[in-house]
Amino acid sequence: MGGSTRGRSLDWRRAAVLVVWASCLGPAGAEAQEPAPIQVTVDRSQVALGDQLYLTIRIEGSPDEPPGLPALPDFRVLSRGERRDMQIINGRVSNSTSYNYLLIPTRAGTFEIGPATALVDGAEVRSRPFTIQVTDAEGQNDEQDRDLFVVSTVSTDRPWQGQQVIYTWRFYSRVPVGQGSIESMDFGSDVVVEDLGDVRQFSTSIDGVQYSVNEVRKALFPQRPGEVTLPQTQLRVQVEVEEARRPSRRRSIFDEFDSLLGSGGRWATKYLLTEPLTLDVRPLPPAPDGWNGLVGDFDIRASLSRRELQVGQSATLEVRVGGTGNVQLLTEPDIPELPAFKIYPDQPDASIDRSGHLLTGRKVFRRALVPLVAGPLDVPPIDLVYFDPELGDYATRSTERIDLDVNPADGEEELMLTESLAPTTGKVAVRILADDILPTRRTAAGIVSVTPQGWRLWVWFACGVLPPLIYLALLAHHRRERRYAADRTLRPRQRALRDALSMARKLRSGAGPASAAEASRIVRGYVGDKLGVEGSALTPAEAEAALVRAGVDSALAARCRALLERLEAAQYGLTPVAGGGGFAAETSTEGLSDLIKTLDRQLRGRQP
Amino acid sequence: MRRAVMGPVAVLILSGAVATAPALSQDEERPVVSEAQPADGPPAVPEPAELWVNGNAAYEAGDFGRAVALYREMREMGVDNGHLHYNLGNAYLRAGELGRSIASYRRALKLLPRDEDASANLTFARRSARDEIAPPEPPVLLRTVLFWHYSLAPVEVMRSAVLVGLGFWIVLAVRLYRPASEVLRWSAVCLLVIGLALAGSLVAHAAFSFPVAVVLPQEIDLHAAAGEGSVVRFRLHAGTEVRVIEQRPEWVRIELPSVPSVSETPGAVGDGQRGWSKREYLEIVE
Numbered sequence: 009m010g011g012s013t014r015g016r017s018l019d020w021r022r023a024a025v026l027v028v029w030a031s032c033l034g035p036a037g038a039e040a041q042e043p044a045p046i047q048v049t050v051d052r053s054q055v056a057l058g059d060q061l062y063l064t065i066r067i068e069g070s071p072d073e074p075p076g077l078p079a080l081p082d083f084r085v086l087s088r089g090e091r092r093d094m095q096i097i098n099g100r101v102s103n104s105t106s107y108n109y110l111l112i113p114t115r116a117g118t119f120e121i122g123p124a125t126a127l128v129d130g131a132e133v134r135s136r137p138f139t140i141q142v143t144d145a146e147g148q149n150d151e152q153d154r155d156l157f158v159v160s161t162v163s164t165d166r167p168w169q170g171q172q173v174i175y176t177w178r179f180y181s182r183v184p185v186g187q188g189s190i191e192s193m194d195f196g197s198d199v200v201v202e203d204l205g206d207v208r209q210f211s212t213s214i215d216g217v218q219y220s221v222n223e224v225r226k227a228l229f230p231q232r233p234g235e236v237t238l239p240q241t242q243l244r245v246q247v248e249v250e251e252a253r254r255p256s257r258r259r260s261i262f263d264e265f266d267s268l269l270g271s272g273g274r275w276a277t278k279y280l281l282t283e284p285l286t287l288d289v290r291p292l293p294p295a296p297d298g299w300n301g302l303v304g305d306f307d308i309r310a311s312l313s314r315r316e317l318q319v320g321q322s323a324t325l326e327v328r329v330g331g332t333g334n335v336q337l338l339t340e341p342d343i344p345e346l347p348a349f350k351i352y353p354d355q356p357d358a359s360i361d362r363s364g365h366l367l368t369g370r371k372v373f374r375r376a377l378v379p380l381v382a383g384p385l386d387v388p389p390i391d392l393v394y395f396d397p398e399l400g401d402y403a404t405r406s407t408e409r410i411d412l413d414v415n416p417a418d419g420e421e422e423l424m425l426t427e428s429l430a431p432t433t434g435k436v437a438v439r440i441l442a443d444d445i446l447p448t449r450r451t452a453a454g455i456v457s458v459t460p461q462g463w464r465l466w467v468w469f470a471c472g473v474l475p476p477l478i479y480l481a482l483l484a485h486h487r488r489e490r491r492y493a494a495d496r497t498l499r500p501r502q503r504a505l506r507d508a509l510s511m512a513r514k515l516r517s518g519a520g521p522a523s524a525a526e527a528s529r530i531v532r533g534y535v536g537d538k539l540g541v542e543g544s545a546l547t548p549a550e551a552e553a554a555l556v557r558a559g560v561d562s563a564l565a566a567r568c569r570a571l572l573e574r575l576e577a578a579q580y581g582l583t584p585v586a587g588g589g590g591f592a593a594e595t596s597t598e599g600l601s602d603l604i605k606t607l608d609r610q611l612r613g614r615q616p
Numbered sequence: 617m618r619r620a621v622m623g624p625v626a627v628l629i630l631s632g633a634v635a636t637a638p639a640l641s642q643d644e645e646r647p648v649v650s651e652a653q654p655a656d657g658p659p660a661v662p663e664p665a666e667l668w669v670n671g672n673a674a675y676e677a678g679d680f681g682r683a684v685a686l687y688r689e690m691r692e693m694g695v696d697n698g699h700l701h702y703n704l705g706n707a708y709l710r711a712g713e714l715g716r717s718i719a720s721y722r723r724a725l726k727l728l729p730r731d732e733d734a735s736a737n738l739t740f741a742r743r744s745a746r747d748e749i750a751p752p753e754p755p756v757l758l759r760t761v762l763f764w765h766y767s768l769a770p771v772e773v774m775r776s777a778v779l780v781g782l783g784f785w786i787v788l789a790v791r792l793y794r795p796a797s798e799v800l801r802w803s804a805v806c807l808l809v810i811g812l813a814l815a816g817s818l819v820a821h822a823a824f825s826f827p828v829a830v831v832l833p834q835e836i837d838l839h840a841a842a843g844e845g846s847v848v849r850f851r852l853h854a855g856t857e858v859r860v861i862e863q864r865p866e867w868v869r870i871e872l873p874s875v876p877s878v879s880e881t882p883g884a885v886g887d888g889q890r891g892w893s894k895r896e897y898l899e900i901v902e
Contacts, residue, residue, distance in 0.1 A: 184795035220796070248795075445740050446733040448675050448706050454699035455664040455690070458727055458771045472778045475785035486792045 045069070045133040048124050050111075054141045057116050060279055062088070063109045065135070070103055071126045077109070078122035082142070084192070084242060084281070086110040112279055113142040114240060155183045158243055160282040162228070168290050170303035171397045172333050172367060173228040174204070177241055177282065180212075180219040186246030190224065191279075198236045200229040200336075205363045227367040229303075229334050233291035243280040292395055296402050298342060302394035304333015308341060310390055310407035312377070319417045322352075322376045327407070329392060330370025335360055338371045344388045352376040379414040386411045497540030504537035505608045512600040524578035527600055531572060534604050538611050548572035560610045568603065664695045671703065680711040698728030698769075702737070709741055714855040715832035717741050719899040722828065722857075726901075727769050745855030752828055752859045752873040765817040773821065777814035783807050827860040829870055829898040836898075838891025842867035849891045860900055861890065868895050 051062045065075045077085065088108040095102050118141045123134040156179075163174035175195075179188070195201050204225035212221050230236050292303070306329065313324040329338055340356065353375050360369035379385060387410040396403045460468050492499045511530045515523065529544070535551050536543015539558055546554065552569035556562055662670075671686035687704040705720030721738035728734055742751065753759075759766045768776065784807040791800040831852045839846035842864060852858070862869035872889045 181796075186796065188796075443740060445706055445709060445737045448672055448703040449699040450672050451699060452665075454697060454703065455668045455695060457694065457696045458698070458769070459696065460771075468775065468778055471782055475782050479785045479789050482789050482792060 045128055046075070046124060046126050046135045048121075048135040048138065050138070050140065053139065054143065055113060056143050057113055060110055060112045061140070063111050065107045065109075065124050065126070067105050067107075067126050067128060067133070068102065069105075069128045071105055071128050072130070073127060075107055075124050075126035078124050078137070080111065080121065082114055082117065082119055084112040084114060084240070086112070086191075111140075112242065112281065113140075114281065116142045116144045118142075156181045156185070156245070156247065156278065156280060158241070158280040158282050160238075160241055160285060162238070162285055162287065165286065166288045166290060167230055168303060168395065168397045168400075169231070169233050169292050170229055170301065170334055170395070172304055173199075173230065173287065174366065175226045175228050175238065175285075177224045177226075179222040179243055179245070179280070180214070181222075181245075182217060182219050184248040186248070188222070188243060188245035190241060191244050192239075192242045193224070193226075195226075195228060195238055196236075198231055199238070200231060200334075202227040202229075202336075202360075202367050203362055204365070204367060225365070227362075230287055230289040233289045236287040236289050238285040238287065240284050241282045245278050245280065247276050247278050293401065295395075296393060298391060298404075299393040299395070299402060300339050301337040302331075302333060302392075303397065304331055304335075304394065305396065305398070306331030306333065306392060306394045306405065308390060308392040308405050308407055310387065310410060312387065312410050312412060315410075315412045316415070317379065317412070318415045319379055319382050321417075322378045323412065324354075325375045325377050325387060325410075327373045327375075327390060328370060329373070330368070331394075332366050332368045333394070335367060335369030338369060340371075340373045341390050341392050343375070343390055346377065346387065348381050348385050349377040349379055352378070379412075382414050382416045384411065385414055497537075500537035501540060504534050505604065507537070508534035508604045509601055512597050512604065515597050515600065521579050524575045528572060528575040528579060530600060531568065531575070531603070534607070535568070538608070548576065555607070555611075558611055560607060564606060564610065568607065571603065662689070664690050664693055667693075668700075671707075675703065675707055675710070680707050683707040684711055684713075696727075698724045698726075698731060698734065701727065702731070702734045705734070705737060705741070709737070713832070714741060714744050715830045716899055718745070718855050718857065719830040719901050722830070722901045727771070729767055729769055742855065742857075745857075746853035747856040749852075749856055749858075750873055751857040752826075762817070762820075764813060765820060768817070770818065770821045773814050773817045777811060777818060780807055780811045780814060784811055825902075827863075827900050827902050829858050829860045829868060829893075829900045831856045831858070831893075831897065832899055833897055836893055838870070838893055840891065842869070842892045846892065850889065852893075860898075863895075863900075866895055867892050868898055868900070870898070 045068050047066045049064050049066070055061045065077075067075060074090075086109065088110050090108065091106045093104045093106065095104075118139060120137060120139055122137050125132055125134050127133075158177065158179050160175065160177045162176070164171075167173045177190075177193070204227055208223040208225075210221050210223070212219055228238070309328045311326050311328075313326070314321075315323075317323055327341065327343070329341060338358070354373075356374070357372040358369070359371075360367065377387075389406040389409055392405045393402060394405075395401070508530055511526075511533070515526055515530070532543040532546050532551065534543070535541075535555065536546060539554050541554065548569040551572060552565045555565040555568060560568075667686045667690045671683045671690070674680070674686060675683040684704065684707045687700060687707060690700055691704070701720045701724035705717045705724060708714075708717035708720055718738065718741050721734055721741060724734040725731065725738065754766065765773075784804060787800055787804045787807060791797065791804060794800055831854055834854050836852055837848040838850050838852060840849050841847075858870040858872055860868055861871050869890060869892050
């Protein structure tokens with residue numbers, strides 16, 4: 009019922025370079041030979057699933073109409089406009105038109121792209137076919153490692169015709185993202201679509217990884233039985249790619265303002281596609297009388313505003329029909345004949361609630377009933393027929409019978425009339441006779457200086473100065489945490505020397521097994537932390553090899569290995585390889601500290 | 617010590633009571649004020665609250681000279697607010713010192729720019745000025761476009777700038793943890809714009825405000841140069857407001873802002889005319 013893919017960054021510069029390259033080659037080729045009347049080029053012939061490529065159809069001369077694209081059933085095709093070029097070579101003027109398209113593969117495989125066709129001066133020209141290879145996106149099988157992905161699910165994949173199916177689309181992200189827009193969420197004509205509220209945002213945890221989730225919900229109503237395919241939904245989103253683009257440059261405070269004003273330039277566009285979903289829509293059984301298309305769970309209630317009235321007075325009959333399902337089809341139920349009343353219909357009130365998890369709605373139908381005769385009267389039950397997907401059959405709900413007492417009329421109503429008074433006349437313009445200043449103030453504010461003084465001045469000063477400093481501290485902390493999250497070995501690497509030296513200072517002196525085990529753990533821990541591997545699992549030989557690979561002198565690595573071997577021997581009660589005296593000296597605090605500092609000097613600045 | 621604290625508090629409470637109960641007579645007020653004063657020993661320095669109440673009482677009693685003296689004493693003690701300047705303006709005007717009243721109203725409006733009473737009294741006082749010269753005010757268009765600059769006192773601008781800045785940094789900090797939030801982004805942009813506008817207003821208050829001088833005597837001579845022997849270029853009368861362009865220890869050079877009906881008044885001087893006056897004849901409003 010669900011599926012997902014991940015996106016790749018869009019390299020506009022690459023496409024631009026190719027266009028420029030093609031433009032530069034054009035004149036040179038023209039001198040050598042007559043260019044082909046139609047050329048189809050792509051910026052790359054191999055592309056990963058979730059990535060995109062640019063297809064350009066270049067037509068020499070002025071085409072009579074846009075070119076016919078080859079069949080591309082395994083790609084989503086987005087037009088990116090056209091461009092006209094004019095070249096003058098040796099006094100000869102030539103025109104060409106380029107049509108640009110963005111192709112987004114929807115599945116992996118090798119695809120033979122057929123020829124594109126165009127009409128130029130009444131003659132049809134065709135391009136040569138070519139091949140595009142779409143590979144599975146590498147390293148994307150483990151969902152836990154993914155930064156961005158989209159998932160779409162449906163509440164049921166075997167609905168009844170007309171049954172409400174909740175389509176849920178979720179965008180998971182754990183990296184900063186900017187503007188995002190769903191470029192296609194078209195379900196075709198086989199389903200009726202109703203939005204369910206705005207985009208919801210919340211956080212969730214998947215296998216211990218925290219994701220920010222944007223969720224879109226829609227209510228779908230399949231309109232025909234059989235197999236109905238819900239096509240892929242495409243999301244276009246801006247993703248921050250700061251370190252990847254400018255690794256040598258440190259971010260400054262101004263970058264935050266750039267990001268704020270949208271001019272940071274560290275955002276790349278990604279396209280994310282969901283997998284297509286298929287619904288197996290079951291046909292409805294033959295409908296009983298009175299069914300008007302409702303599928304879902306519905307209820308009907310009726311009430312009368314007055315149960316006791318006189319002949320000629322009116323009471324309002326209110327029939328409420330509502331529930332969950334295809335509420336758009338709610339119509340007034342058949343009301344039985346009421347010969348004892350004169351009936352005046354009113355406009356119904358309808359409301360559809362799209363804010364919840366399901367599409368619900370209700371309609372209120374009102375009629376004014378004026379009894380024509382005195383005596384006990386009643387409004388008989390009103391039936392509502394609908395198809396209940398839970399039961400798999402039609403169901404009927406009815407209102408209760410409403411009894412009322414109608415008394416004979418008293419007499420005619422007396423009208424109360426009110427006379428209006430005649431307006432006054434003879435208005436006179438107001439004149440200023442004299443003027444004076446306004447009186448003095450007596451408020452206690454007159455003895456208080458407006459300029460803050462004393463501790464208040466310091467409070468205002470602190471409010472002005474401290475927030476940016478606190479923000480800078482938060483920014484530094486936030487960036488450090490992001491670096492730690494992006495590279496799990498970074499924190500141990502940075503702390504390796506300090507932790508190792510601290511543990512070395514606490515090392516117990518002596519050549520016993522306990523000291524040897526502790527010293528071995530310190531050295532392995534340091535090597536492991538520094539090189540980004542599990543230090544406790546390293547053998548002396550592996551530690552030496554890892555150190556050499558990291559750029560440490562072979563002699564120093566060998567010394568480290570020999571020490572670890574001697575420590576292992578001492579730890580398990582074997583005779584030390586190089587004698588007890590040297591062993592005790594090397595496992596002293598000073599010996600270990602020297603070794604670790606020497607290793608650290610050589611490893612400094614090197615990545616694991 | 618306790619008495620020293622309680623005295624001003626009592627006067628403060630009293631002043632509030634007076635402000636909220638104007639029906640009290642002066643006779644009812646004075647004994648209460650006098651009780652707050654020490655009975656013996658060296659004469660104590662009066663508190664601002666005491667001066668304020670006594671100044672108001674003197675004004676109500678028609679003793680405008682004493683009211684002016686008490687209000688000025690508050691000023692010399694460092695009290696500086698729009699209400700004090702407003703009352704001082706009223707007292708000056710009642711005492712017949714038109715120039716000083718206009719200067720006081722200008723100071724009041726500087727600190728209380730939206731105070732309608734001070735604006736009305738300033739307009740009233742300006743009607744008594746003899747010279748047909750519009751006061752040096754910024755154009756209406758400028759005051760409309762930069763409404764926050766002209767409708768907020770510098771202290772209000774400073775406080776608003778600090779609060780907006782505080783909000784801006786808080787939003788930025790929250791945005792670190794919710795970078796995709798458009799609400800936070802636009803809130804930060806809005807706060808940044810408002811903060812820059814307020815900061816610009818503060819800079820304008822500090823750097824581009826020009827002092828204004830108000831003529832004090834009934835008539836003064838404006839000389840072509842700073843000296844008694846210099847040619848008298850034109851004369852100005854009490855209450856006229858002019859722009860100060862240069863100040864020396866004893867002399868001030870001023871510039872006339874505008875003459876609305878210069879073409880209809882024979883011998884009237886026009887825009888930009890400058891002259892020197894002795895400093896003692898002018899009250900300068902910074």
